[in-house]
Amino acid sequence: MSLDYTLLFKALRPETALVVGALAVLGLDLTALRKLSNAKRLQVAAGLGALALFAAVWLACSGPHGPAFGGVLIFDRFAIATRVGVLSLTLLALGTASVNRSGRHPAEYVAVMLFAAAGFTLMAAAQQLLVGFLALELASLSLYILTGFDKARPESAEAGLKYFLFGGMAAAFLLFGFSLIYGLTGSIELPEIAGRLSTQPPGALLMVALVMVLVAFGFKAAAAPFHLWAPDVYEGAPTASASLIASASKLAGFTLFTRILWTGFYPVAGSVSAMPVSAGWIPAVAAIAGLSMLVGNFGALAQQNVRRLLAYSAIAHSGTLLLGVIATGDYGVGPLFYYAATYGIAAGGAFGVIAVVEATGTCQKITDLAGLHRRSPLLAGCLAIFILSLAGIPPLAGFFGKFSVFASALRLGGLAGPVGWLVVLAIALSALALYYYLIVLKQALVEAPAPAAGRIIVPPFAATTLAAAAVLIVLLGIRPSLILSLF
Amino acid sequence: MNALPCTIYISFTGALLSLAVGRRSPGLARAVALASALTAWGIALFAAFKFVPDAAGPVSLVDYPWIPQMGIRYHLAADGISLTLVVLTGLAATAGVLFSWNVEQRTGEFFAFFLALIGGVYGVFLSADAFLFFVFYEIAIVPKYFLIAIWGSTNREYGAMKLVLYSFAGSALVLAGILWAYAAGGAHSFAVADMAQAAVGFSHGQQVWMFALVFLGFAVLAGMFPFHTWAPTGHVAAPTAASMLLAGVVMKLGAYGCLRVAMPLFPVGFLFWQPMIFWLAVIGIIYAGLIALVQEDFKFVIGYSSVSHMGFVLLGLAAANVRAVSGAVLQMFSHGVIAGLLFAVVGRMVYDRTHTRKLADLRAMSLYKRLPFAATVFVLAGLASMGMPGFSGFPAELTILIGTWQTAPWAAVLAAVGVLVAAAFTLRVIQVSFFGHADTAKAAVDVAPLPPITLAEKCGALLLLGATILIGLKPDLLLELIRPALQTPYFQAVLKGGAL
Numbered sequence: 001m002s003l004d005y006t007l008l009f010k011a012l013r014p015e016t017a018l019v020v021g022a023l024a025v026l027g028l029d030l031t032a033l034r035k036l037s038n039a040k041r042l043q044v045a046a047g048l049g050a051l052a053l054f055a056a057v058w059l060a061c062s063g064p065h066g067p068a069f070g071g072v073l074i075f076d077r078f079a080i081a082t083r084v085g086v087l088s089l090t091l092l093a094l095g096t097a098s099v100n101r102s103g104r105h106p107a108e109y110v111a112v113m114l115f116a117a118a119g120f121t122l123m124a125a126a127q128q129l130l131v132g133f134l135a136l137e138l139a140s141l142s143l144y145i146l147t148g149f150d151k152a153r154p155e156s157a158e159a160g161l162k163y164f165l166f167g168g169m170a171a172a173f174l175l176f177g178f179s180l181i182y183g184l185t186g187s188i189e190l191p192e193i194a195g196r197l198s199t200q201p202p203g204a205l206l207m208v209a210l211v212m213v214l215v216a217f218g219f220k221a222a223a224a225p226f227h228l229w230a231p232d233v234y235e236g237a238p239t240a241s242a243s244l245i246a247s248a249s250k251l252a253g254f255t256l257f258t259r260i261l262w263t264g265f266y267p268v269a270g271s272v273s274a275m276p277v278s279a280g281w282i283p284a285v286a287a288i289a290g291l292s293m294l295v296g297n298f299g300a301l302a303q304q305n306v307r308r309l310l311a312y313s314a315i316a317h318s319g320t321l322l323l324g325v326i327a328t329g330d331y332g333v334g335p336l337f338y339y340a341a342t343y344g345i346a347a348g349g350a351f352g353v354i355a356v357v358e359a360t361g362t363c364q365k366i367t368d369l370a371g372l373h374r375r376s377p378l379l380a381g382c383l384a385i386f387i388l389s390l391a392g393i394p395p396l397a398g399f400f401g402k403f404s405v406f407a408s409a410l411r412l413g414g415l416a417g418p419v420g421w422l423v424v425l426a427i428a429l430s431a432l433a434l435y436y437y438l439i440v441l442k443q444a445l446v447e448a449p450a451p452a453a454g455r456i457i458v459p460p461f462a463a464t465t466l467a468a469a470a471v472l473i474v475l476l477g478i479r480p481s482l483i484l485s486l487f
Numbered sequence: 488m489n490a491l492p493c494t495i496y497i498s499f500t501g502a503l504l505s506l507a508v509g510r511r512s513p514g515l516a517r518a519v520a521l522a523s524a525l526t527a528w529g530i531a532l533f534a535a536f537k538f539v540p541d542a543a544g545p546v547s548l549v550d551y552p553w554i555p556q557m558g559i560r561y562h563l564a565a566d567g568i569s570l571t572l573v574v575l576t577g578l579a580a581t582a583g584v585l586f587s588w589n590v591e592q593r594t595g596e597f598f599a600f601f602l603a604l605i606g607g608v609y610g611v612f613l614s615a616d617a618f619l620f621f622v623f624y625e626i627a628i629v630p631k632y633f634l635i636a637i638w639g640s641t642n643r644e645y646g647a648m649k650l651v652l653y654s655f656a657g658s659a660l661v662l663a664g665i666l667w668a669y670a671a672g673g674a675h676s677f678a679v680a681d682m683a684q685a686a687v688g689f690s691h692g693q694q695v696w697m698f699a700l701v702f703l704g705f706a707v708l709a710g711m712f713p714f715h716t717w718a719p720t721g722h723v724a725a726p727t728a729a730s731m732l733l734a735g736v737v738m739k740l741g742a743y744g745c746l747r748v749a750m751p752l753f754p755v756g757f758l759f760w761q762p763m764i765f766w767l768a769v770i771g772i773i774y775a776g777l778i779a780l781v782q783e784d785f786k787f788v789i790g791y792s793s794v795s796h797m798g799f800v801l802l803g804l805a806a807a808n809v810r811a812v813s814g815a816v817l818q819m820f821s822h823g824v825i826a827g828l829l830f831a832v833v834g835r836m837v838y839d840r841t842h843t844r845k846l847a848d849l850r851a852m853s854l855y856k857r858l859p860f861a862a863t864v865f866v867l868a869g870l871a872s873m874g875m876p877g878f879s880g881f882p883a884e885l886t887i888l889i890g891t892w893q894t895a896p897w898a899a900v901l902a903a904v905g906v907l908v909a910a911a912f913t914l915r916v917i918q919v920s921f922f923g924h925a926d927t928a929k930a931a932v933d934v935a936p937l938p939p940i941t942l943a944e945k946c947g948a949l950l951l952l953g954a955t956i957l958i959g960l961k962p963d964l965l966l967e968l969i970r971p972a973l974q975t976p977y978f979q980a981v982l983k984g985g986a987l
Contacts, residue, residue: 334556373596377510393629394622400554403618406662407557410670420667427663431656438632438648446636446644484556 003070011068011075011125014056014083015118021052022114029107042106046098046461049110050091053117057087060121067127071189074127074259077486078333082124082255085341089248089348090117095465096352097240099359109149109240116142116244120252127263129178129188132256136174136220140167143249146241147233159236166229170219177212180205181264190264198267202279206268210281213260214288220253222311223288223318224295231299234311239358242307243351246314247344250321254340258325258333261285269329273413273420283418285322290422292319297429300436306366309436310350313390316433317343320405320426326419327408334487335408339401341483342389342476346398349386349469352462353379360456366440371449376456378463380444385470389477391437392430397477402430404480491534491613492549492563494527494573495623498580498606502599509595520584520598527609528577535570540971544680545569545615553619558676564615566975567968568746568816572612572739575823578954579735580605582827583728585947586835590638590726597638600630601728608736617665617748618677621658624740628654631721631729631737638726640838641784646724650733653717657707661744664700667693668752680977683752691755698756702749702764708741710797712771719790727834730786734793734826739819742800746812750804754981757807764805769901772798776908780915785837785844788916789829792872795909796822796880802902803887807982811890813969814883820965821871821879821958828868828951836861836944837920840937846916850923860940862921864948869917871955873910879955882962 009016025048033041060083067074090113097109119139126132144167148160182188184206185196197206218226234242261269261281270280277283296316303309321343324336356379357363357372373380389398406423414420458466476482501523509516538546545564553561565573583601590597603626610623628651635647669677671693672685686694707714718738722730750757772795779791796818803815836858838844855862871878874885884906891899958965973982 373593388629394625399622399625403662403666404557406666407669407674410666411674414671415667423666424663427659427666431652431659434655435648435652438651442636442644445633480554481556484554 004068007064008069008073011064011073013059013063014087014121017052017055017059018114018118018121021048021055022111024048024052025107025111025114033107038104038106039101042098042101042103045107045110046094049094049114050461052114053087053091053094056117056121057084060084060087071191072128072131073125075125078255078259078337079125081337081341081483081486082251083121085337085344086120086124086248086252087117089251089344090120090244092247092345092348092352092465092469093240093244095462096243096348096355097238098461099355099459100238100240101359103150103238105149109146112142112145112149113240113244116146117248120248123252123256126256127190127259129181129190129260132260133175133178136256137171139249139252140171143241143245146244147237149241150238153236155236156238159233162229163233163237166219170216170226173212174216177209177216180209180212184209190260193264194266197265202268210265210268211284213257214281214284217253217257218288220257221250221318221321222315223322224291224315227292227295227315230315231308231311234307234314235305235364239351239355243348243355246310246351247348250314250318251340251344254321254325254336258328258336261325262329266329272326272418274417277418282326285326286418286422289319289322289326290425292316292322293422293426293429297432300433303436304366305364306354306369306440307364309366309440310347313433313436314347316429317390320402323409323419323422323426324405327405327412330412331408332487334484335401335404337487338397338476338480338483339405342397342401342473345469345472346386346389349382349466349473350390352466352469353383353386356456356458356462356466361453366443369440369443370447371453372444374449375453376458378458378467379456382466382470383444384441385473387437387441389473391434395474395477397473397480400477400480402426404484489548490530491565491573494530494577494609495606495613497523497527497530498602498609502602502606505595505602506599507595509593509598513591513594516595516598517584517588520602521581523602524577524580524584524605527605528574528581531570531573531577534565535574535968538565538567538570538968540567540968542971542975544975544977545972547615548613558674559618560616560678561619562616562678563613563619565613566977567970567972568743569612571816571820571965571968572736572743573609575739575820576605576608576612576736578950579732579823579827582831582947582951583731583735585943585950586731586831587726587728588941588943589835589839593637597634600633601732604630604634604732604737608740611740612743615679616677617669617679617682620679620744620748621662621665624661624744625658627737627740628658631733634729635721635725638729639724640726641723642720643724646720650717650721653714654708657704657714657741660700660704660707664697664704665748667700668697679748679752683980686752694753694756695759696756698749698753698760701752702745702757702760705741705744705749706801708738709745709801710738710741710771710794711801712767712774712794712798715771715775715794718794719787722790722793722830723784723786727831727839730830730834731827734789734830735823738793738797739823742797742804742815742819745801745804746815750807750981751978757981761805761807764801765895765898768798768801768805769898769905771795771801772902772905773908776905776912779912780908783846785833785846785849785916785920786830788912789826789833792829792909792912793822793826795905796826796872798905799884799887799902802891802898805898806887806891806894808890808893809970809973809982811887811894812973812978812982813966814886814890816969817879817958817962817965818883818887821883821955824951824954824958825868825871825878825880828864828948828955829872831944831947831951832861832865832868836864836940846919849920853923855921857937858940860945860948864952865921866917867952868955869913871959873913874906877956877959879958879962881959886966
């Protein structure tokens, strides 16, 4: 194994930029800005944070390609695209955070967001179990803090605790699974694990290890039956944290686990393309996918709270994304990445709109969005684009995401096997999903505002990020090749 | 010809423009909407006059790779069938704008949704790629929800949601069918011609179920029995212009999808289901007609009559010979015009003035005296709807019946009964709504004069009336466009299926 530290340093420049940015935010806040109001400190912190994120995006694009540090990290197109994706989604969440002028400790909040982003970018490139685990934990610990950040509200503390307990449990499962795999194969490098697995027969212990890994994956993706934390966390967490969990964390998680499963475990993938299914991790992923679609869509139908609705919609989308994971082996990561990235933009954007509305009062119930078209046409327009994209209406990006994932999943074996039936289920449920998405839009676009509700002034930074996200959703929907041609 | 794609772009641009200016000046938004609708219609008419049919199939307008990774092309093409429907769309859009001239609440947004819907409809009629077709088809769905939920009347939120969910569920079936065919055909191309070629190699079972998915999905939007119930509820809840568009062009999207995508793609599957489609079409014609006969709400009568008339379109498609199908396309045009006219009279001229649609109330109002223009228009439109010679409904339904006779005489006979039912409910509603006699007691209450019919309404009504009479007197104007299109190789496989 040749260890090239120069190359490693070059490859990790984005992470360096994020950490330096976070330290700068903290340091400046501690020294020069102590006397200023929270709103001013937030502005400076958000500005610095945005700068660090832009620098990281630029460095991630211009970094080296191929494996680095003896294959511990891999910088292929998937990794680089995910790195740019999570950084942009963090920027969107930062725009959301910049709205909350009354929050305490703004610099710490932004700094933890940047640490989380560093975790996401590492997750995108990890090709070794330990680095993957550490990156995942860096991101998760940051997210626990961000979730419980609003100490004044008991809901936030509850959400933080819940997220932490579930997450800690999932991490324990994952680590146990990893240790079993190391014991079975003698390696923590994904390509080597695959090499060993292809020569030895699959045993019961391996299945246990795979199940452990899938539990952690299910938790990270908020897929049923590991989804129970999601509604409470989305509801209780500060809005920007929820945005980050729904968007960047999801994209990074799907990239990491897709890589673990397809690079490390493809010899034991199994298949659900035709009956009878052959054993492996794919049948389990298929089961989780189907369950997530059902739980997510039917759960969302009953929600009165817009955040919980978005949480259940996230669970449903995870189901479809898992279909994309199954199809990745034969037809590439293009559809999966496109779906995860555009879903992140739409979900993060929707939380951004909620945050701006919340700055003028409260925004928990769906009815709190009533009359948004009169209170702020910009917000209403952006929300319509985000929600319709989540619903999968063309020409928005959400439609093509679904379409390409379904197409590649159907190519696996048509309707001959469970994966084809799952596609049919997903298509049928998408008609159901339109109902609850339209309920949200009905409040925002049809109903009149409550008498006390005044106009909403959107702060410039938030307005820019939201508008940019909306434009991206339309642009990527009309020109999907911009992303698909990368892979 | 080459300007035809501009109909799509003009409509979408008009939508954005009217959204932008609507907040400052509703008048400007109206002007923008009228200008876009008229321009697009003008382009459509010009293209129809200049059109030279190509024996090989639809004439390509734009064709470039859109998403090459999946074999999707941005391919627009037109033949006589699409031109007929594009002209209809332009006409319905223009009339719709004229009949919405009195929309005061959120005017800019109203016309934005209206024009976005129209743009989607133009796109569907001009698409030659199944993916593109589907994209435009879905673009046309969502604006309907907002048009009805914001500007509608009776039970509008329920009607809007029901209509949109039915449409979307239908389009989900279509999506499943098309994706299945795409994947089974090797995932090379979404061009309808290529997919049809690949479908030749499918097994009988695959063809049968793919056809069932795609056809049923489209037929929901065409108002096929028993999936028609969204139509009357939606029509009743919708504002006038939206009802006109729904009945006038949106239901045609479904029928057009059946004809353009489902049937040529899966001719074997079509043969399997043909008897079933005959039955559903005939039941729809008679059943919806009978229901229209006993309705107490003026708009419900028209709503169910739409379902009944769309049954004729399905009947023509089921017969699958050139005559019947050309009649079906003519009926699409004719019904689009006539239904638009009927909804305009009921929704705009009568309801906006009397604020009631109950036939019992209208009976007491002696509307023939108080709204003579509306009464005249409605009587003429009613005659057209009954299929009287001289109006477009006559040649259309006659052609369908003659064509159907060649394939399935029994269906033609049963459908002819439907014509009688149509005459019955139309005559009843004319009599009750406009020519009732005022009770002396009630007349005292209703003496307040009704606002006069505006110029915009008159222009819109005359446009539509002119179109139905013109086609009634000279159906060949359209039939000569439609027939050559049906004789191209594109439709050969499926139209040979029925007895020609």
